[in-house]
Amino acid sequence: MNLLGVWAIYRFEMARFGRTFWTSLVVPVITTSLYFIVFGSAIGSRMTEIGGVPYGAFIVPGLILLSMFTESIGNASFGIYMPKWAGTIYEILSAPISPLETVIAYVGAAATKSVIVGLVIFATAHLFVDLPVAHPFAMFAFLILMAVTFCLFGFLIGIWAQSFEQLQVIPLLVVYPLTFLGGAFYSIKMLPPLWQTVTLFNPVVYLISGFRWTFFGKGDVTMAASIGALALFLGLCLAIVIWMFRTGYRLKS
Amino acid sequence: MRPGQSLCSIVMTQPAPDTPATPALAISGLAKTYASGVVALHAVDLTVARGEIFALLGPNGAGKTTLINAVCGIVTPSGGSAHALGHDTRTDYRSARRLIGLVPQELHTDAFETVLATVSFSRKLFGRSRDDAFIEKLLRDLTLWDKRDAKIMELSGGMKRRVMIAKALSHEPELLFLDEPTAGVDVDLRRDMWEMVRGLRERGVTIVLTTHYIEEAEEMADRVGVIAKGRLIIVEETRTLMKKLGRKTLTLNLAQPLGAIPEALANWNLALAGDGHELVYEFDTQAEATGVPSLLRAMSDLDIGFKDLNTKQSSLEDIFVDLVHESAAEKHP
Known part of the structure; x- marks a missing residue:
């Protein structure tokens, strides 16, 4: 086990975030505030409570998830795409470090940043709404697991992408639709029955529902289904990333 | 034995008994066919002894870089094996890679990193603990110490090349690959580079360099291997080769x-x-x-x-041109 090597990559990535520290924190705070102003105050005042939770508070888990999803994919994909693009990947590939260790280092760093972003949005939300947290430990655990999962997903996009355009396409084409349609700003129980069934194929539904459960003690689907979906998504991403390193897919020829 | 000289001091001057006869690099049947179908290496065999300076000579596209990259883990070989100081570069890659340093041909650097940070990073990436004194000496030797806090993007091409060398040497490798070390490098740096290579050899580091500057091979190498179209056509001591084909x-x-x-x-x-x-x-x-x-x-x-x-x-260059043409003629009579 090359712990020094893992630590070196982790520190390198954290230093990279450090250079853009303020922009990367200010942007989610402003975005979140805008959502609160639009959804919370302007529209929210005309919305009834959803399942006994005021609308302003109801959208917080979805907002945190949306920002973390975007940040994670952006950071993790860029983290591995840049060395590929600049050619500095040669050093990682020729180093005495295993594929799993490389993934731990890169994804660990990106996930750290995502967790920080999630917590900052959580804190910002308190400025706008009363936000009770029913299961604080579960909430924190869910936050971390989601960060890791999203970062793994971002990491594999970074390996897969062969241009900056491809790097942008997945967040725009996949993440936003899935998150918005996954009940980030509403309960899927508000949808007509047919759409409720269709929506159940969207993995983000389970993540938002589970995360919302940790806040309010209830969600659209059972907690077991949420944990199962998260574990499945995480396992799948990890398996694909390991396979990419083993075979050298788009990393080595 | 002079009177008064103890037996012990004589024993001490003998070569260390634990020096293994294991070659620094042993390649057998190493082959690479790229996904496009291009055969870059046809089952190459090569053994480089410890402390040797070996020059791999060949035109562009001959397979020099592929050979190095297949040993270092950047290219997955299609067949064959390579051992670095006795360690299989695929099954025991951790031990092998710890002992290998690589200076690639292209100047791949992190633009925003400082010189000191990037060199220290490389040392840790290869699993070596921090050693400020060593890194300082390394940077001084490569006249990079004054630039240690400069961002790499502010450096000239020659200085970037020095940074690449410093990174490759940061973990004190025993086998160093220099891929076209003096391509596009000014006279000063070239001289420094040769100086450095000699210094490394004195410390027992084995060096494999690729070049198409023949004078470099002639000047530096103990042995020369000529590679063309993915085949090692000839491996010979530099002097013998010069004599034989001179x-x-x-x-x-x-x-x-x-x-x-x-x-x-x-x-x-x-x-x-x-x-x-x-x-x-x-x-x-x-x-x-x-x-x-x-x-x-x-x-x-x-x-x-x-x-x-x-x-x-005639220089090695002429010899080399003859060889490449001969092998091409054999293939297409």
Whole structure:
């Protein structure tokens, strides 16, 4: 086990975030505030409570998830795409470090940043709404697991992408639709029955529902289904990333 | 043994008994076919002894970089194996890679990192704990110490090259690969580089360098391997190779220009150059008779005078061009 090597990559990535520290924190705070102003105050005042939770508070888990999803994919994909693009990947590939260790280092760093972003949005939300947290430990655990999962997903996009355009396409084409349609700003129980069934194929539904459960003690689907979906998504991403390193897919020829 | 000299001191001067005879690099049947179907390496065998400087010579696209990358883990070989100081580079890659340093051909650097940060990073990435004194010495040796806090993007190409070398040496490798180390490098850096290579050799580091600057191989290498179209055509000690294939040319500056080579001189391999002002004779230094004295006598008999003459030993470059052409001719007779 090359712990020094893992630590070196982790520190390198954290230093990279450090250079853009303020922009990367200010942007989610402003975005979140805008959502609160639009959804919370302007529209929210005309919305009834959803399942006994005021609308302003109801959208917080979805907002945190949306920002973390975007940040994670952006950071993790860029983290591995840049060395590929600049050619500095040669050093990682020729180093005495295993594929799993490389993934731990890169994804660990990106996930750290995502967790920080999630917590900052959580804190910002308190400025706008009363936000009770029913299961604080579960909430924190869910936050971390989601960060890791999203970062793994971002990491594999970074390996897969062969241009900056491809790097942008997945967040725009996949993440936003899935998150918005996954009940980030509403309960899927508000949808007509047919759409409720269709929506159940969207993995983000389970993540938002589970995360919302940790806040309010209830969600659209059972907690077991949420944990199962998260574990499945995480396992799948990890398996694909390991396979990419083993075979050298788009990393080595 | 001088009186008073203890037996112990003699034993001490013997080579260390634990020096293994394991070669620094042992490649057997190493092959690479790219996904596009291009065969970059045809089952190459090569052994490089410890402490040796080995030059891999070949034109662009010959497979030099593929060979290095297949050993270092950047390219997955299609077949064969490579051992670095006894460690299989695939099954025991951790032990092997810890001992290998690589300076790639292209200047791949992190633009925003400082020199000191990027070199320290490389050392840790290869699993070595922090050693400020060593890194300082390394940067001083490569005249990078004054630039340690500069961002890499602010450096000139030559300085970036030095940074790449510092990164490759940061974990004190025993086997160093230099891929085209002096391509696009000024005279100063080239001289420094050669100096550095000699210094590393004194410390027992084995060096494999690729180049198409023949003078580099001639100047530096103990042995030369010529690679063309993915095959190692010849591996030979530099001096032997020069001797074996060395040709000389004798150029005679004639007093009076000649229109054509006279009949009487047809036995020699002659050519006219410089509008008939120069007579060029190419001969093999290893032949029993070079034919030079008899040529000069024959010319004297014909009353062809010359003002000046010079001979030139063919460089590795000429040898190399001959070899590559020969192997191409064998393939397409």
